[in-house]
Amino acid sequence: MVIQSQRDMAGLVKIGKIVGTTLQRMLAEVQPGITTGELDAIGAALLKKEGAHSAPILMYKFPGTTCISINDEAAHGIPGKRVVQVGDLVNIDVSAELDGYYADTAATIAMVPVSGVKQKLATVAKEAMEKGISVATAGNKVNEIGRAMEGIVRGAGFSIIRDLPGHGVGRKLHESPSVPGFYNPRLKDVLKEGMVLTVEPFVSTKAKHIFTEKDGWTLKTPDGSPAAQYEHTVVITKGAPILITQV
Numbered sequence: 001m002v003i004q005s006q007r008d009m010a011g012l013v014k015i016g017k018i019v020g021t022t023l024q025r026m027l028a029e030v031q032p033g034i035t036t037g038e039l040d041a042i043g044a045a046l047l048k049k050e051g052a053h054s055a056p057i058l059m060y061k062f063p064g065t066t067c068i069s070i071n072d073e074a075a076h077g078i079p080g081k082r083v084v085q086v087g088d089l090v091n092i093d094v095s096a097e098l099d100g101y102y103a104d105t106a107a108t109i110a111m112v113p114v115s116g117v118k119q120k121l122a123t124v125a126k127e128a129m130e131k132g133i134s135v136a137t138a139g140n141k142v143n144e145i146g147r148a149m150e151g152i153v154r155g156a157g158f159s160i161i162r163d164l165p166g167h168g169v170g171r172k173l174h175e176s177p178s179v180p181g182f183y184n185p186r187l188k189d190v191l192k193e194g195m196v197l198t199v200e201p202f203v204s205t206k207a208k209h210i211f212t213e214k215d216g217w218t219l220k221t222p223d224g225s226p227a228a229q230y231e232h233t234v235v236i237t238k239g240a241p242i243l244i245t246q247v
Contacts, residue, residue: 001170003194011101016244022046023094036068040079055095055173067093074227075219105245106231125228128152128201138193147183149201161202170196200231
């Protein structure tokens with residue numbers, strides 16, 4: 001969406017703070033021995049307390065309030081009985097709606113002790129997101145975000161998962177434009193002031209693509225490569241974007 005009024009901005013800021021706070025509180029509870037279902041229940045309770053609604057459930061009837069993906073699960077992991085183990089990479093993706101406005105955020109945490117590669121993967125994913133955000137300025141092309149993120153990822157010796165782009169957000173969970181994590185010279189979209197979108201690189205040690213598990217939801221790397229993702233919902237301005245999901 002493109003912000004049209006102070007009401008739009010206030011609504012986005014409100015839901016952005018809710019999903020950002022929910023993510024941070026869930027991350028604080030991640031530890032070996034907890035199940036992904038227990039983590040999801042924490043998120044569900046926090047959203048309910050604020051009167052917000054899980055976007056994956058509302059939009060797609062996803063079988064969980066949040067998406068929790070581990071190791072080679074790049075996205076859309078279904079919360080359940082899986083137990084978090086030492087050495088795991090755990091990604092939590094929280095998106096929700098309140099009063100007709102949507103926001104979306106995610107982060108990946110490593111369960112130490114963890115391999116150096118996995119820790120580096122999470123660090124690089126965060127750095128790539130931050131670099132993408134730094135060029136998300138009105139007047140730049142959308143593909144400059146992907147160029148910036150891909151540069152960080154390739155420089156670290158890792159791969160961008162090309163099937164999972166960022167996206168417009170605001171009135172729905174997924175809107176135009178698509179915001180790939182890699183440079184696509186064919187994309188001509190230009191960032192405009194007031195535009196709302198997600199910046200979210202999906203990074204793997206080797207994989208550039210994913211496949212859908214038999215459960216119909218979980219997206220995994222075909223070679224078992226671990227994956228990491230970070231995400232913020234941002235509002236485009238003439239200068240630095242506003243990170244509405246940062247708390």
